[in-house]
Amino acid sequence: FLHKIVLGIETSCDDTAAAVVDETGNVLGEAIHSQTEVHLKTGGIIPPVAQQLHRENIQRIVQEALSASSISPSDLSAIATTIKPGLALSLGVGLSFSLQLVGQLKKPFIPIHHMEAHALTIRLTNKVEFPFLVLLISGGHCLLALVQGVSDFLLLGKSLDIAPGDMLDKVARRLSLIKHPECSTMSGGKAIEHLAKQGNRFHFDITPPLQRAKNCDFSFTGLQHLINKIIIQKEKEEGIEQGQILSSAADIAATVQHTTACLIVKRTHRAILFCKQRDLLPQNNAVLVASGGVASNFYIRRALEILTNATQCTLMCPPPRLCTDNGIMIAWNGIERLRAGVGILHDIEDIRYEPK
Ligand code: KG4
Structure with missing residues (x-):
């Protein structure tokens, strides 16, 4: 593959989302499971409920995004995952799943700040230069x-x-x-x-x-x-x-x-x-x-x-579907970091994370 390809995983709040994006901004595959309906009924997000729903869906969502992209997981350049800010219980599900995958596939890991991802999304859809x-x-x-x-x-x-x-x-x-x-x-x-x-x-x-x-x-x-x-x-x-x-x-x-x-x-x-x-x-x-x-x-x-x-x-x-939480922005933030050469962890031992 000529281009870098990143799998992005997002579980910071009430959406379980994953996407595969390449260096040119092509979205190769994406999947999302929204918990909104459940949380609307309880009048707000109950963190352990959100955590449980993330656990039930993460494997399927990541698999769907990967299958839709029709690339082999070995072709990934890195795996990028939201690590903060967000609900600790929700973030933990995405992070431990990602670290397992990172270990299996032996790929670099890129921890993502959710707000940085929101802010950089516009550069996926439009030519916007810094600052x-x-x-x-x-x-x-x-x-x-x-x-x-x-x-x-x-x-x-x-x-x-x-x-x-x-x-x-x-x-x-x-x-x-x-x-x-x-x-x-x-x-x-x-x-x-x-x-x-x-x-x-x-x-x-x-x-x-x-x-x-x-x-x-x-x-x-x-x-x-x-x-x-x-x-x-x-x-x-x-x-x-x-x-x-x-x-x-x-x-x-x-x-x-x-x-x-x-x-x-x-x-x-x-x-x-x-x-x-x-x-x-x-x-x-x-x-x-x-x-x-x-x-x-x-x-x-x-x-x-x-x-x-x-x-x-x-x-x-950004278009409405990219304004709300999604996996595409996480994968894209991974691409941006790969290109800038910042915040890429090559050794899983670099990642200090204590599962709850
Ligand atoms: O970006 P988002 O999905 O992420 C979270 O913060 O979870 O934003 C959801 C928020 C909700 O508070 C919702 O009431 C608000 O965005 N929202 C809107 C509109 N659509 C969603 N607020 C004002 N006008 C809208 N059309």
């Missing part, structure tokens, strides 16, 4: 970073409390949107986006906290509490119990979506100005990459587009 700015907004993550090289990140800001997707999920749960006939199968964030289209964001007037802080950090619990107060008040006014759908649910969804977009755009604006003032980003055509489940929200994306247009930047988003 660029990345905004990762999902259910578990919220950060702004300057990507200067494959493993050279400058963290500019993060959430001081919860991630925006987590906040949207909590609001959706408080609104019982799972009982709403139009949104029963959607994630919290998606349900909010769907309902917001029918709502009026001017109906409630709220000012979220941390708007003026002189850094790029985020906070979403303040907004969550403001929205909770509105919900409690509306329940009283409409004379309904918690657990029933409010007639003003769509207005509340529009309000929380709009305010979330404002919060995200304001912090991102600061990051762009900070980098440009210090010549860390080109003055014209600097790239802002937005990724993560929340970045698939069209309202938030449009708000970011208005920001990038006003600051001579270009907004780029």
Whole structure:
């Protein structure tokens, strides 16, 4: 084989995913098992349940990705696996499976930082050179970073409390949107986006906290509490119990979506100005990459587009299937590291890992 080929394995949260990707960015094979349906029923991820489901699926998922690629495992250049951050119990399943495979196939191992993989995904689909700015907004993550090289990140800001997707999920749960006939199968964030289209964001007037802080950090619990107060008040006014759908649910969804977009755009604006003032980003055509489940929200994306247009930047988003957790980004991060020659472990003894 002329090209390097990497098998990527991801189990950091609630998706068991694997993919085989080559140096030119061709996805040779991929497979994914999502646990979303199980966790929706329990109202959140219970780590031992996630661990058990990863255990039940990992072998099959990796096998499916390898078979679809129709390469022989001996043709792999390396195996790349998410080692952090994430749920320890979930990460452990992917890691011990990978190390077993690494031992069997005698291949180099590339430990992957989940956020680095999210940030580099855009280079698989588009020609994006370093440096660029990345905004990762999902259910578990919220950060702004300057990507200067494959493993050279400058963290500019993060959430001081919860991630925006987590906040949207909590609001959706408080609104019982799972009982709403139009949104029963959607994630919290998606349900909010769907309902917001029918709502009026001017109906409630709220000012979220941390708007003026002189850094790029985020906070979403303040907004969550403001929205909770509105919900409690509306329940009283409409004379309904918690657990029933409010007639003003769509207005509340529009309000929380709009305010979330404002919060995200304001912090991102600061990051762009900070980098440009210090010549860390080109003055014209600097790239802002937005990724993560929340970045698939069209309202938030449009708000970011208005920001990038006003600051001579270009907004780029990986396709939706690569915005959420997947094995392709892990394999691609492995390729990037192989090409840069960083973080490749050739000796399994190099890997200090204590199985739980
Ligand atoms: O990237 P992702 O799958 O990874 C995790 O963090 O697990 O993101 C999932 C998060 C959830 O919190 C979900 O509510 C949110 O992204 N999300 C959305 C949308 N679709 C998913 N938030 C806002 N608008 C959406 N359309």
